[in-house]
Amino acid sequence: MNRIGTGVAITGCGSAAPKAVFTNHHLSQIVETSDEWISSRTGMKTRRLASTQESLSQMSAEAAQNAIAMAGLSATEIDLIILATSTPDDLFGSASKIQGLLGATRAVAFDLTAACSGFVFALITAAQYIRTGVYQNVVVIGADVLSRWVDWSDRTTCVLFGDGAGAVVCQGIDTGDRLLAFEMYSDGSQNNSLNLAYQGQAKSLVEELEVSSGTYQPITMNGREVYRFAVAKVPEAIEKAMFRAGITSDQIDWLLLHQANQRIMDAVAKRLKLPSEKVLSNIEKYGNTSAASIPLALDEAVRTGKVQAGDLIAASGFGAGLTWGAALFHWG
Structure with a gap:
């Protein structure tokens, strides 16, 4: 039903x-x-x-x-x-x-x-x-x-x-x-900042007919541009979600960011006026696991008793595309 x-x-x-x-x-x-x-x-x-x-x-x-x-x-x-x-x-x-x-x-x-x-x-x-x-x-x-x-x-x-x-x-x-608010964004004009791109060569099938034959190439990244983008856009997305939900940063129990770089996480927390002890981080052990990083860090924090039922979490992912988004939710 x-x-x-x-x-x-x-x-x-x-x-x-x-x-x-x-x-x-x-x-x-x-x-x-x-x-x-x-x-x-x-x-x-x-x-x-x-x-x-x-x-x-x-x-x-x-x-x-x-x-x-x-x-x-x-x-x-x-x-x-x-x-x-x-x-x-x-x-x-x-x-x-x-x-x-x-x-x-x-x-x-x-x-x-x-x-x-x-x-x-x-x-x-x-x-x-x-x-x-x-x-x-x-x-x-x-x-x-x-x-x-x-x-x-x-x-x-x-x-x-x-x-x-x-x-x-x-x-x-x-x-x-329990999901209070969210924001989602894309900016394809900066697509070349982080890529895992297909590269092919012409393969002739019959006269005057060619197709592309190849595979994906290794990851390439402009680290400086990605850092600049994340530090500017991620706090903005979280602030807009907070505005939609009618909450202020002092009500947030945990900041749960994509684990791309500890410096990015620290900079975002500072912009949001959140103390470092509210930042969930396991980047030291796992590095950047892309789409896995947020749920990996959440699971660890829940199972160690750090995150409790009812805690308010501000989560944000950002990366290739370029894409970024934020979600505010109460755990459990």
Whole structure:
């Protein structure tokens, strides 16, 4: 039965990461860098890298399973699965594979691509299906295996990225709405600042008919431009969401940002006048896991007892596209 005007609650979270730990010391053996150089500029010490035996689909299913268990549901009660990723196992999409691994036989599943903003965009998308009464129980997954697309000889990018998956369960409720407000933005004029682009060469099929044949090239990034963009746009998006929700920054319990760079997170917190102890960060252990970074950090904070039921979280994702967005929600 469709229930128009249903509220949204985020009732479970889960995460998964590859076994292999890749340290700054390991990186210093590949490119000219050091632990001090990387950690002082990014806040990163280690990251996880997926082996040839570990897939995005398996990690995503594990994260989703943990989130479904926390929400007190079974996989067969899930109506919809949204996978936010830029690195699927299959270019046609990996969400359906995850649905099969979970045994979520009633769920429809699809991929959503918005790079490092992907999880926030997927969360907002899930909320619309719930609010319009179409679906009741939705799993939102953020997962990426960026190690597949890193140029390990490029010092400006290879030190940044790691692999992982995080998930939440969103449910329809009749007692208010726990997702208070959101903002979403795109600026394609700055698209070349961060790319994982296709590159092809002409391949002749028959006379006067050619097609492009190639593959995706490693990640390229203009770090300075991305930093400037994030520090300017992310606080603005969060402030607009706060205005929509009618709240002030002193009411926020936790700032949960895409884990791109500790310096960016510190700068955003300062702009919002939030103390550093309110910033959720696990970038030191996982690096930049793209769409996975926000749910990974959330799951860790919930399971260690840092985030409590009812806490108000300001979340924001930002990255390639360029895209950025913010969501304000009460946990649990």
